[in-house]
Amino acid sequence: FVTVPIFKTCLNHLQNKCRGSCPAAEITVRSASDLDLTIPGKLLRLLFHDCFVEGCDASILLQGNGTERSDPGNTSVDGFAVIDSAKRLLEIFCPETVSCADILALAARDAVEYTGGPSVQIPTGRRDGRISAAANVRPNIIDTSFTLDEMAKLFFAKGLSMDDLVTLSGGHTIGKSHCSSFNDRFKLDLNGNVTVIDSSQDQQYAVQLSKMCAAGVRDDSITVNNDPGTPFQFDNQYYKILLEHKGLFQSDSALVNDNRTLSKVVEFANSQDGFFESWVVSFLKLSIVGVKTGDEGEIRQSCSMPNR
Structure with a gap:
């Protein structure tokens, strides 16, 4: 893990040479939230549903039949477009550098701060998972009727x-x-x-x-x-x-x-x-649940599909 948040270590403009990261997530969260006040809550919930299933590895972002995202338990989960938008920017200016898992964790962090919550310094260096199975969703997420x-x-x-x-x-x-x-x-x-x-x-x-x-x-x-x-x-x-x-x-x-x-x-x-x-x-503890590092995962070029 790297202890400096990736989206606050770049120069002020995306066009400048990337120093390992870009502020795309923070920019995208603020822009999206300005247009839709429900975005911060959606991003925070998205992180919960990701981290509780397979760890904080962006496996919930993968699309396809039988994936976590396709499970009925995740039907109402939203905010995917915000993460995808940040990823597209990052791949233009900082290709194959920042994982979708890091983008999601930092976007949720920024969403809390944007709505008046505390700033949290979280480590980066998460790798994206390759496994996403609908069967793993229900046994691992909190239902609103739980005791x-x-x-x-x-x-x-x-x-x-x-x-x-x-x-x-x-x-x-x-x-x-x-x-x-x-x-x-x-x-x-x-x-x-x-x-x-x-x-x-x-x-x-x-x-x-x-x-x-x-x-x-x-x-x-x-x-x-x-x-x-x-x-x-x-x-x-x-x-x-x-x-x-x-x-x-x-x-x-x-x-x-x-x-x-x-x-x-x-x-x-x-x-x-x-x-x-x-x-x-x-x-902080939530954001590092079951993280993958090194050879355990990859840095996806697109958050919705694994690399080929």
């Missing part, structure tokens, strides 16, 4: 702790989610009648969500902000919402329904600085 024990088991398997689980769940402070990812918490019939199922969620909030999702009950076309307060700002509002029992997912509510995690939620709700300090540590 705390189910989430902790997966996190522990990736070398992440319970504190990392609470901290990285704070990524839900930005982004949007389809109604299908949380509508098991209430029952909504075709006539718009609501029955609240999950008593751990604030009842008024559940009714509000059900009404927002009503228009998409047949096709799941509606998305809802993960954080109803400050949906495009990376802050500690997520934890305050949890204490009000207004977590969007069952997996969110699980954090305040268990004494193993409740104290950390309260700590972060009371201190954004504390949350940010913990985020720096936990995000």
